[in-house]
Amino acid sequence: MAKLLFPLGLVTVLLSIILRPVLGVTLDQLFKVWPGVRNGGCDAYFDRGTKEGILDEWLEEINFALASAIDSIEQYNQSPRVRKALNVWFGIHNGGKLSDNDIETRAKVQWVSDRLQSVQEFFSFTIHEGDALAGQPYYPLNDDRYLFCGSDFLAEQATNTPAQDWLAKDLVDGDGNVVNIEAVPGYAEALAENRDSAAWWSGDLTEINGYYFSNTGGFYCDMGRTLGLTAVIGELEADITGNPTVRKRVESVVICPYCFAANNPSPNSFRIGSNGIASGTNLPDVLPKSATLLHEAFHVVFGVVLNAGDDNDRGFLQGDEFYDIIDCINEAKNNPEKRARRNPENYVFFVAHMFYLFGKDDDNIDHNWDFAPMGRGSNKIFGAKDQIR
Structure with missing residues (x-):
């Protein structure tokens, strides 16, 4: 169950289902990780005996990054930077702090937060408590979810x-x-x-x-x-x-193997990406390799819509989804509801943006930066603008 943001005055919410994340979640609780080093096997990236490896490191940092993004949304009224980011990535109008009458904007912010929380519930292997499903995972692995490399x-x-x-x-x-x-x-x-x-x-x-x-x-x-x-x-x-x-x-x-490869210029982790940020660094250049797994999780959790006109309230774009950062920003301006808010890469960029902005030393983030659109035309980027810490 997603956490409710911005509770309105006299409304009382009864949480009949309480969910909690299981500490020490392992990748093979989320996927049947295919064995071997060929034919789609992941043994080079995940040791099924020790439960360690590159994929395990990805899982850990994805959970940290998602938590940071969700926490940042809760600071909507307190942080102009969060309001600007939600406008950039999801086309949510930034009219300043929300009042109790800003029902439409609240609903849009809640919609985005709910999607992020659902993906975090998947990656953190959240289980039910206090209901008929107590002790059961929110996203059970029933031999029908595989991970291939x-x-x-x-x-x-x-x-x-x-x-x-x-x-x-x-x-x-x-x-x-x-x-x-x-x-x-x-x-x-x-x-x-x-x-x-x-x-x-x-x-x-x-x-x-x-x-x-x-x-x-x-x-x-x-x-x-x-x-x-x-x-x-x-x-x-x-x-x-x-x-x-x-x-x-x-x-x-x-x-794909290229995602793990040494000649893939994406940083191996958020920490390495953080250390590589300087004024004007384009956000895609410091998007870590784990972002691919995060992206695919949106399709796993929500399924797909075949096109932007589908009415499926949960489905995310596939086939006509977009990856380029400028396309993500433009779609947030031009078609936020049917395109940007249903596009996995918009969420990936938002999560990275918020983690680099709010991540702490304990999250393996040494410095904090905010990002903003820079340049024009083919030279337009979403660059590091302000170093906060």
Whole structure:
């Protein structure tokens, strides 16, 4: 349950469900981390015996950064810098301190805060207390959320070959006829959406027996400086009439090897990024490598909307999402509700902005900086402006 901001005068809120974060959360409580060093394995970045490694370090600093961002929003009335940041990243009008009558602005700020708190509840493995679900995690791992460190676990399949079910057996209809991939309802639609799409099978090298439709698939992480993606793989079974249906949907987060690579210029941590900030430093240049995992978590927690016109109150953009910092700022001005507030990278930039502004020594932040738009046209950046500490 998200924390309520700016409680109004006479309103009494009863918290029937209390949530608490579990200290010492480990990555394998959040994902089934795929083993090995090839075929999507993450052993080079996470030791499943000691629960340590680069990915564990990412998890820790993401939790610190999210906490800092959420705490900063609670300082809305006290901090003009927070008000400006919420305007820059989410298009929330900065009219100064809020009064009890500023219901619309309060709702917008609360909406953003709720999204950040939900992602923090995921990363901190928050559990229920005081209700029927006491002791259960808010985002349980039910063998349906995987983390891969590469896309090479996927194998391309000809669409005129038999579709396989969740047991990796050929799918047959009620008359005993084998059903090809291109004849499966939903799969045909996915293939028709993009004529370059292919069917990629996940089951040869993993325990997930399902398909992923893309024009890149297993080669995704080989396409230059690609960082990561989140996809849903559908496992099939036949219903009582023999028609293929989706038995279970499995979320798969892919972090590409380039994200960890030494030639990736992103700093290895917020602390290293903090030490590299000087006047005029562009915020994307100090966005740490862990930002990729944070970005993908918004898709995991909220799902997707296929376009900005969808009415799904929870879904985040995918397919038409945007990453460039100037695009994020411009969309916050031009289409904040349907675009900026549903775009994961806007939240990633806001979290980094607030962590560099408010992070403390205990958070591994040695210096605090505020950032602001600088320059014009193609030279426009979101640069470090004021050193606070």
